[in-house]
Amino acid sequence: MPVEVVNQSGRPMSLCRYRRMAGVLLRIAGLGHMHLGLLFTDARGITKINRQWFGRQGPTNVISFPMEDPGILGDVVICVDRAAEEAEQGLTTLENRVMELLIHGLAHLMGEDHELGDEHARRMAEKELELRDSLIMEGLMADLCINVDHIATIRQARGGNEPDPVLAAGIVELAGADGVVVHLREDRRHIQDRDVRIIREVVKTRLTLEMAATDEMIGIASDLKPDIVTLVPEKRQELTTEGGLDVKSLEDSVADAVKRLHDAGIPVSLFVDPEPDQIEASSRTGAECIEIHTGRYADAPGAAEQDMEFEQIVKMAGMASDLGLRVHAGHGLNYMNTARLAAVSEIVEFSIGHAVVARASLVGLERAVREMLALVKGTA
Numbered sequence: 001m002p003v004e005v006v007n008q009s010g011r012p013m014s015l016c017r018y019r020r021m022a023g024v025l026l027r028i029a030g031l032g033h034m035h036l037g038l039l040f041t042d043a044r045g046i047t048k049i050n051r052q053w054f055g056r057q058g059p060t061n062v063i064s065f066p067m068e069d070p071g072i073l074g075d076v077v078i079c080v081d082r083a084a085e086e087a088e089q090g091l092t093t094l095e096n097r098v099m100e101l102l103i104h105g106l107a108h109l110m111g112e113d114h115e116l117g118d119e120h121a122r123r124m125a126e127k128e129l130e131l132r133d134s135l136i137m138e139g140l141m142a143d144l145c146i147n148v149d150h151i152a153t154i155r156q157a158r159g160g161n162e163p164d165p166v167l168a169a170g171i172v173e174l175a176g177a178d179g180v181v182v183h184l185r186e187d188r189r190h191i192q193d194r195d196v197r198i199i200r201e202v203v204k205t206r207l208t209l210e211m212a213a214t215d216e217m218i219g220i221a222s223d224l225k226p227d228i229v230t231l232v233p234e235k236r237q238e239l240t241t242e243g244g245l246d247v248k249s250l251e252d253s254v255a256d257a258v259k260r261l262h263d264a265g266i267p268v269s270l271f272v273d274p275e276p277d278q279i280e281a282s283s284r285t286g287a288e289c290i291e292i293h294t295g296r297y298a299d300a301p302g303a304a305e306q307d308m309e310f311e312q313i314v315k316m317a318g319m320a321s322d323l324g325l326r327v328h329a330g331h332g333l334n335y336m337n338t339a340r341l342a343a344v345s346e347i348v349e350f351s352i353g354h355a356v357v358a359r360a361s362l363v364g365l366e367r368a369v370r371e372m373l374a375l376v377k378g379t380a
């Protein structure tokens with residue numbers, strides 16, 4: 001991963017958040033493929049570094065170490081104790097102050113130096129402001145969209161009307177999710193036409209419709225007008241979507257589907273495996289987005305295989321982003337394997353379903369039993 005973060009500050013720091021922050025800043029600056037080291041240290045640590053490398057006494061807030069290596073930008077060392085003091089004095093949050101110091105350190109690594117005179121100081125301040133504004137515009141953390149198909153799967157098991165994915169969509173939004181995802185399958189095994197119609201009406205955030213690129217589905221999407229369509233492959237026998245869309249082999253027909261959806265005013269994402277051929281083909285279809293299939297990463301049998309799949313996703317996310325595609329990710333992500341991906345700055349949205357519904361069935365079980373007990377015992 002291009003950004004490596006080490007925390008020796010003795011304070012809890014979200015490595016995921018700062019790794020992503022640094023990654024977004026590098027990308028904004030056009031340095032997305034450069035490696036950066038970010039070290040959080042305490043007052044003692046930075047005092048030592050300050051003395052050892054610069055012969056200066058006492059602590060400071062940030063120090064940059066540029067590297068000569070063409071692939072490595074350098075290291076930024078931030079003193080979290082000093083950042084916390086400055087945050088208090090400046091009436092800002094620690095995270096905000098750390099962000100300012102990171103930007104300052106990065107500006108140094110990009111060759112700016114305010115100590116060389118007024119003109120240099122003005123130029124550096126301008127650069128820092130530009131980076132800060134772009135970071136805010138870009139939005140720091142990825143969006144989370146929740147797939148409610150699995151609620152519908154439980155409903156369909158009894159053929160009745162509960163639990164209702166429409167209510168689930170409302171709860172998902174109330175909980176703060178950035179969007180709702182439904183997959184209307186050709187065989188209607190979980191989500192039904194009625195569900196998507198009502199969910200489209202009630203969702204106030206964003207609705208993603210996952211679907212196969214068939215005439216029927218393109219017709220439904222064109223009437224429904226979801227905020228985005230994600231084209232997925234569909235096999236009747238599969239338990240869930242098994243692999244990415246083979247855009248490389250189906251480029252013409254996918255491009256045609258993308259065009260028809262665009263004609264209906266709907267942006268399109270393509271669900272693809274993290275493979276260079278698939279991503280290059282995706283960019284040629286005119287789609288504005290890809291969703292990286294994270295199944296191989298999620299199902300990796302061991303740590304080494306998972307590391308390999310992770311690195312592949314990082315590489316492919318960078319490649320897609322360079323080609324001008326927005327990058328989403330999903331499939332098989334759960335409470336153990338998501339945080340690592342959330343630090344990948346090119347991934348701007350996650351689509352997660354099964355793990356959230358599975359967790360809900362357990363964390364909600366106690367309350368559900370208590371409510372039924374109250375009815376049975378007459379204490380309701």
Ligand code: PXP
Binds near residue numbers: 149241332333353
């Ligand atoms: N993205 C796509 C394209 C999918 O088909 C699915 C599965 O419905 C998901 C994301 C979510 O996967 P999971 O339910 O494993 O979180």
